Amino acid sequence: MARIEHTAVFAVDPAALKDFYIEALGLRLVVDNSHTSPPGYFLADDAGMAFEIIGRPGDLKVGPTRHVCHTAFFVDDYDGARAALEKRGLVFETDTVVDNEKMRTAFFHDPEGNRCQIVWRPKPLVS
Numbered sequence: 001m002a003r004i005e006h007t008a009v010f011a012v013d014p015a016a017l018k019d020f021y022i023e024a025l026g027l028r029l030v031v032d033n034s035h036t037s038p039p040g041y042f043l044a045d046d047a048g049m050a051f052e053i054i055g056r057p058g059d060l061k062v063g064p065t066r067h068v069c070h071t072a073f074f075v076d077d078y079d080g081a082r083a084a085l086e087k088r089g090l091v092f093e094t095d096t097v098v099d100n101e102k103m104r105t106a107f108f109h110d111p112e113g114n115r116c117q118i119v120w121r122p123k124p125l126v127s
Contacts (some may be wrong), residue, residue: 004049005050006042006049006050006051006052007051007052007071008051008052008053008054009051009052009053009054009071009110009112009114010053010054010055010056010057010060010062010112010114011053011054011055011056011112011114012055012056012112013112014034014038014039014040014041014053014054014055015034015039015041016111017053017110017111017112018041018043018053020088020110020111021043021051021053021110022043024084024085024088025073025081026045027043027044027045027051028043028044028045029041029042029043030042030043030044030050037055038054038055038056038057039054039055040052040053040054040055041053051071056112062112062113062114069115070107070114070115070116070117071114071115071116071117072105072116072117072118072119073116073117073118073119074119074120074121075118075119075120076120077120078104078118078119078120081118082106082118085108085118090108090109090110091108091109092106092107092108093106093107093108101122102121102122103119103120103121104119104120104121105117105118105119105120106118
């Protein structure tokens with residue numbers, strides 16, 4: 001069976017978006033491709049999942065992604081993670097929040113407009 005190695009997003013300012021994910025969600029830099037064309041970075045979490053940020057070509061616009069794609073980040077402390085992101089000025093969607101004993105989740109957009117989700121579950125989604 002295949003495993004998910006990484007997901008990727010575009011960014012007009014990949015360096016700033018890299019810093020956002022490192023500072024806001026605790027990811028770490030594992031590959032610095034900032035001197036390539038397009039520039040980019042690979043970040044990772046402690047569970048071995050990677051997240052790639054690629055410099056967005058100037059003629060490529062952000063598309064409507066609300067119901068199609070997002071990147072979900074598992075958090076141990078849902079309230080703390082949400083408060084820290086809100087402190088950075090990020091606004092969470094109100095109509096997609098789930099808050100029950102099986103899952104707590106909320107969606108927001110990162111500084112480049114990519115749709116993201118924080119999620120907490122008492123048991124892993126996949127074991």
